[in-house]
Amino acid sequence: MHGPESQKRRALIAEDDRVSRRVLEVFLAKWGYDVEVAENGLDALKWLEKEDAPRLAVLDWMMPGMEGVQVCRKIRAQQDRPYIYILLLTARSQKDDLLAGLDSGADDYLTKPFDSHELRARLHVGERILNLQDQLIAARDELRFRATHDSLTEVANRGAILDTLRRERARQVREGGSFGIVLADLDHFKDVNDTKGHLCGDSVLREAAERISSSVRAYDTVGRYGGEEFLIVVPSSDGQGTLGLAERIRSAIEAIPVPTKFGDVKITASLGVAVSTEDHALEPQALLQLADQALYRAKRRGRNRSELGQPSDLAKPAIARLEKPSTKCRI
Amino acid sequence: MLNLAKALDRVEGDRELLCQLANLFEEESPKLLEGMRLAIRNRDPMLLARLAHTLKGSAANLGGEAVAAASDDMSACASRKDWPGAKEQYAILEAEMISLSAELDSQLRKVRTEAQQADARP
Numbered sequence: 001m002h003g004p005e006s007q008k009r010r011a012l013i014a015e016d017d018r019v020s021r022r023v024l025e026v027f028l029a030k031w032g033y034d035v036e037v038a039e040n041g042l043d044a045l046k047w048l049e050k051e052d053a054p055r056l057a058v059l060d061w062m063m064p065g066m067e068g069v070q071v072c073r074k075i076r077a078q079q080d081r082p083y084i085y086i087l088l089l090t091a092r093s094q095k096d097d098l099l100a101g102l103d104s105g106a107d108d109y110l111t112k113p114f115d116s117h118e119l120r121a122r123l124h125v126g127e128r129i130l131n132l133q134d135q136l137i138a139a140r141d142e143l144r145f146r147a148t149h150d151s152l153t154e155v156a157n158r159g160a161i162l163d164t165l166r167r168e169r170a171r172q173v174r175e176g177g178s179f180g181i182v183l184a185d186l187d188h189f190k191d192v193n194d195t196k197g198h199l200c201g202d203s204v205l206r207e208a209a210e211r212i213s214s215s216v217r218a219y220d221t222v223g224r225y226g227g228e229e230f231l232i233v234v235p236s237s238d239g240q241g242t243l244g245l246a247e248r249i250r251s252a253i254e255a256i257p258v259p260t261k262f263g264d265v266k267i268t269a270s271l272g273v274a275v276s277t278e279d280h281a282l283e284p285q286a287l288l289q290l291a292d293q294a295l296y297r298a299k300r301r302g303r304n305r306s307e308l309g310q311p312s313d314l315a316k317p318a319i320a321r322l323e324k325p326s327t328k329c330r331i
Numbered sequence: 332m333l334n335l336a337k338a339l340d341r342v343e344g345d346r347e348l349l350c351q352l353a354n355l356f357e358e359e360s361p362k363l364l365e366g367m368r369l370a371i372r373n374r375d376p377m378l379l380a381r382l383a384h385t386l387k388g389s390a391a392n393l394g395g396e397a398v399a400a401a402s403d404d405m406s407a408c409a410s411r412k413d414w415p416g417a418k419e420q421y422a423i424l425e426a427e428m429i430s431l432s433a434e435l436d437s438q439l440r441k442v443r444t445e446a447q448q449a450d451a452r453p
Contacts, residue, residue: 113388
């Protein structure tokens with residue numbers, strides 16, 4: 001009778017006869033349902049089309065405004081919404097009626113006058129089906145999240161952030177404007193792993209991701225691009241704006257040491273910034289290359305700093321950075 | 332004949348509820364009957380069928396089996412568009428309704444008294 005969270009399940013009764021309606025209202029309330037009532041087919045449809053519609057419906061067949069079977073058909077035609085379990089309750093008792101009722105999309109069919117025990121049992125069947133669907137939806141949502149997010153830091157994973165970058169470039173092609181990217185690489189991260197172990201390194205990465213996420217705007221996207229490297233896609237931003245954001249991230253990362261089980265760890269990051277503007281539009285590959293070069297410059301100039309890539313930098317050959325070869329420009 | 336025992340059983344012995352239902356029926360069913368009369372006069376088979384269906388379900392809640400059966404017959408007339416048949420059926424239905432009304436009145440008086448006595452018991 002109750003959903004997984006022990007909340008009352010909401011149910012809609014659609015019935016034009018006051019006597020039948022009263023019986024249903026009393027019983028459903030007695031059985032623990034949170035009852036909504038419609039007196040005709042059009043109101044029933046309105047209830048069931050709401051965003052937070054009740055997911056159990058007991059519909060009379062013959063109602064003014066719209067027949068119960070027509071309400072069924074319309075609800076079933078609407079895709080992409082949580083399933084509504086529909087029970088047709090009717091005084092029509094011919095076999096053809098039963099078949100027509102089920103054909104219209106009703107899940108079950110009861111003739112009036114109904115037996116209360118039978119109605120209750122059939123409503124329970126409906127609940128089982130709805131609970132099953134809820135579980136499936138939860139499982140699907142979790143799978144979807146896992147497929148697009150980094151399991152350690154919960155920011156977007158590499159595939160997803162590159163998709164975001166491609167989409168942002170496509171939007172720029174359609175609509176103009178400018179956007180930027182920031183490549184943020186934690187300084188001396190290998191040392192953290194070597195001296196304090198990988199579990200400590202994991203804590204540091206999680207905290208760094210958290211600090212980056214807190215520093216960006218709602219419509220920026222943060223992704224884990226490599227081992228200790230993050231890529232941030234920054235829509236509607238020019239060179240100075242994106243560099244400003246990079247600086248905010250840099251400060252947030254440096255601000256306080258990361259508290260871990262293995263002691264406090266001081267961390268800093270080097271950041272490379274690149275922008276694609278209307279005057280100097282860049283494809284994702286080139287943008288990443290530019291940001292990578294700017295990042296390398298930041299490392300070379302002492303780390304814990306942000307550098308903005310200049311379009312002229314792209315004329316220069318891509319240089320491998322000190323820590324590891326640059327394999328990151330492939331998309 | 333009114334099958335009150337069945338009706339009481341259907342509301343799981345709730346006499347109070349049964350009395351409420353009877354009152355609602357007394358208020359609503361004349362309107363249904365009048366609607367049917369107009370539907371027959373205007374030769375509207377869909378309206379007639381819907382009202383007959385409603386009355387059938389309504390009466391069944393109270394054990395009014397004769398009225399339910401007569402309503403069913405009226406539905407059949409509606410789907411056949413048998414207007415002479417519908418007129419005859421209307422007379423039958425009207426008579427059954429008067430009968431049901433009288434029975435509800437007397438039987439429920441009994442039920443109300445029983446309910447009061449049940450409340451009065453320590």
